[in-house]
Amino acid sequence: MxxxxxxxxxxxxxxxxxxxxxxxxxxxxxxxxxxxxxxxxxxxxxxxxxxxxxxxxxxxxxxxxxxxxxxxxxxxxxxxxxxxxxxxxxxxxxxxxxxxGLDRAKEIMEKIRVLTTVKGFTVLKKTDPQQLANFLAKEHPQTIALILSHLMPEQSAEVLAEFSHELRGDTIMRIATLGKVSPQIVSEVENVVDQIAEGTMSQDLTSTGGYQLVANILNKSNTANAKSMLELIEEQDEEMALEIKRKMFLFEDIVQIDDRGIQRVLRDVDTRDLVLALKIADEKVKQKIYKNMSERAATVVQEELEFMGPVKLKEVEAAQMKIVDTIKLLEEQEEIVIGGKGGEDVFI
Incomplete structure (x- = not known):
């Protein structure tokens, strides 16, 4: 499809x-x-x-x-x-x-400049996260944000973990709000990338970052660091924090929750929302839900799905979002655990 x-x-x-x-x-x-x-x-x-x-x-x-x-x-x-x-x-x-001609020449030279800088980013991707963090810590948070936005989420998460609490929060906020970047910042980034590439070992640089990138980075961070960074974002912009939380977990990711967690989630989910949410869900998601319901309850949901007429896509997405919000709340309250997180939590 x-x-x-x-x-x-x-x-x-x-x-x-x-x-x-x-x-x-x-x-x-x-x-x-x-x-x-x-x-x-x-x-x-x-x-x-x-x-x-x-x-x-x-x-x-x-x-x-x-x-x-x-x-x-x-x-x-x-x-x-x-x-x-x-x-x-x-x-x-x-x-x-x-x-x-003048206009086309400027366009080509800009692409050459960007491609040259991207080569530097290739070097950074092979750099040890701790070593990279040491180099970046002295740079302006906006410069750090732009550089981290071009690395893999796993590497960005490891670099952020090396920063101080304050710098980590400032940087993740800037990654979330990256949009058009001034030529001056791009120039600074190029210099930093060159220095790191020389000392240790675009993609279009004018539009990067955003909520999804922050969500990817937080997904690869351990729970404590992810929670800490989200709280810092929430203090400054609650709506942004909510959007990032939603992007950190998609409805299809329900399969990553263990059976006990699914059963806990279902206790807080309205049946009508569940039926709507499953309307376009993958078969694996449906089976994960059904096997954690009583036989009678699963049958009721399946029958409602079978006889449900056409519904608006936005209604289905809204229902899925409600369930995602419930899941994130239960995770924050440590009532459920979502698989696939970066780092390791210690169980005693």
């Missing part, structure tokens, strides 16, 4: 500008012979190969015009890189302006 929706979205694409960087990379690979593409894939991380493979399988009936746009953009970037190596940034800027 998800794959079909993805294919439908791709079929609506009319220009290469609507493609993500990963999708453009997939298009380029599709235009190469198998041996050449294989050589390129050998130099990528396995997770990157998997992501590109998914993009390739989603492409069907992509127009020749879009393919040519992607190839042309790639050629322009390669040309700009060569100009940069030959005569520096000013030389590259002049040649690009003469070749493509």
């Amino acid at each position: 998800a794959k079909k929706q993805e294919e439908q979205q791709i079929s609506k694409i009319k220009s290469a500008s609507q493609l993500s960087g990963r999708q453009k990379a997939a298009v380029l690979l599709m235009t190469m012979d198998v041996d050449t593409a294989a050589q390129i894939l050998k130099n990528l991380e396995i997770s990157e190969v998997e992501q590109l493979s998914v993009e390739i399988t989603n492409f069907k009936d992509l127009s020749q015009d879009i393919i040519e746009e992607v190839i042309e953009e790639f050629y322009q970037l390669i040309s700009a890189s060569n100009y940069l190596v030959e005569g520096g940034i000013e030389y590259a800027q002049v040649l690009l302006e003469k070749t493509y």
Whole structure:
């Protein structure tokens, strides 16, 4: 179903500008012979190969015009890189302006600058979290937030765990509210990344971060640190904290709760909300719920689902959200435990 929706979205694409960087990379690979593409894939991380493979399988009936746009953009970037190596940034800027005009030249140079910085982030991803935390601790929290937003959530969580309580809270708030980033901050980030890369061992840098990234980081943090950071966010913005909590746990994640926890959750859930929430739920979720209900109660829910007529999607999502809120509340009260958290809790 998800794959079909993805294919439908791709079929609506009319220009290469609507493609993500990963999708453009997939298009380029599709235009190469198998041996050449294989050589390129050998130099990528396995997770990157998997992501590109998914993009390739989603492409069907992509127009020749879009393919040519992607190839042309790639050629322009390669040309700009060569100009940069030959005569520096000013030389590259002049040649690009003469070749493509002022506006297009600026756009290409910006992409080159971003790609150069992304290479630095690749180095950071291989840096020890404690060592990285030591380097970042002296930087401005906004700079730290932007850098952490480009790392894997697991690594970001480990780095945050090394910070002081105050710096940790300030940084996580800034990650949550990252939007458009000023050129001055981007420049500072580039300098910090270069310093760390040299001393120890975009993606589009103008729009990153957000609630989902914070949720991912907190999911990979141990319970104590996650709770502490959420409380700091809540003190400053209750609504933001609520949205992050919701994104930390999706309705489908119910399968991560043990049977005793499911039974505790069901005691606080209205039957009507449960039926609505299960309307579009995965079969694994349904079975997890049914097996933790009495046979009679499970039958009632199944019958209501069977005879339920069409309902608005927003009603189903609202019902799921109510149950998610209940789950998060019970977790905060330590009445249930959700599997998949980062770090280890000590049981005695």
